Amino acid sequence: DTGVSQNPRHKITKRGQNVTFRCDPISEHNRLYWYRQTLGQGPEFLTYFQNEAQLEKSRLLSDRFSAERPKGSFSTLEIQRTEQGDSAMYLCASSLGTSERTDTQYFGPGTRLTVL
Amino acid sequence: SQKIEQNSEALNIQEGKTATLTCNYTNYSPAYLQWYRQDPGRGPVFLLLIRENEKEKRKERLKVTFDTTLKQSLFHITASQPADSATYLCALVAYSSASKIIFGSGTRLSIRP
Numbered sequence: 538d539t540g541v542s543q544n545p546r547h548k549i550t551k552r553g554q555n556v557t558f559r560c561d562p563i564s565e566h567n568r569l570y571w572y573r574q575t576l577g578q579g580p581e582f583l584t585y586f587q588n589e590a591q592l593e594k595s596r597l598l599s600d601r602f603s604a605e606r607p608k609g610s611f612s613t614l615e616i617q618r619t620e621q622g623d624s625a626m627y628l629c630a631s632s633l634g635t636s637e638r639t640d641t642q643y644f645g646p647g648t649r650l651t652v653l
Numbered sequence: 654s655q656k657i658e659q660n661s662e663a664l665n666i667q668e669g670k671t672a673t674l675t676c677n678y679t680n681y682s683p684a685y686l687q688w689y690r691q692d693p694g695r696g697p698v699f700l701l702l703i704r705e706n707e708k709e710k711r712k713e714r715l716k717v718t719f720d721t722t723l724k725q726s727l728f729h730i731t732a733s734q735p736a737d738s739a740t741y742l743c744a745l746v747a748y749s750s751a752s753k754i755i756f757g758s759g760t761r762l763s764i765r766p
Contacts, residue, residue, distance in 0.1 A: 541696075570754075577758065578758050578759075579657075579744070579756030579757050579758050579759055580697065580742075580756050581756070582753045582754065582755070585753070593753060595753075628696050628697075630696070641699050641702070642699065642754065643699070644696030644697050644698070645696050646694075646695055646696055647694075647695070649694075
């Protein structure tokens with residue numbers, strides 16, 4: 538068990554609905570990352586936070602996606618007006634943030650989103 | 654364009670043999686390279702990290718090599734066991750973005766008893 542938790546584990550929604558996922562990182566970790574993974578592919582980087590500051594966002598993160606980490610602890614990822622192409626596993630990871638280049642990321646179990 | 658390529662076909666080997674997985678990349682200048690294991694329905698689990706100035710890294714039955722001239726990393730599991738069956742992901746961190754990990758699509762490894 539890596540210690541990163543994500544909720545819910547599964548979400549089924551209808552196209553056009555909004556969904557929100559939560560990630561609770563390992564408690565002493567400063568950095569938090571969101572990835573998306575589709576079947577047969579590796580995780581794709583979406584965004585990351587250093588404490589409460591969102592420092593980098595991928596071009597994959599369209600206007601319909603927003604992420605927050607208000608107090609530098611847990612994070613939420615919201616998708617507005619979901620589309621079928623949003624169906625994927627959404628993974629959260631956290632790291633200590635002590636070393637820029639060799640920080641080990643610990644992944645949560647993911648939230649599987651299915652958009653009907 | 655930037656690419657990370659791993660064997661797309663599953664690798665099936667006999668228990669006890671050495672499994673060798675390949676990761677090739679183009680148009681990257683990686684600061685370092687990582688290997689992860691992922692089981693179905695779970696998040697990736699970090700295994701090993703190797704820096705650009707390191708040729709080889711070992712951890713128990715695992716060995717990773719990194720050749721920046723060939724732009725290739727090899728991942729070896731010696732004395733393989735059925736419990737080693739999983740998808741193995743290669744991941745790069747580039748100098749241009751120190752915290753963003755770029756993953757390959759993974760290679761599925763099956764070890765038969």
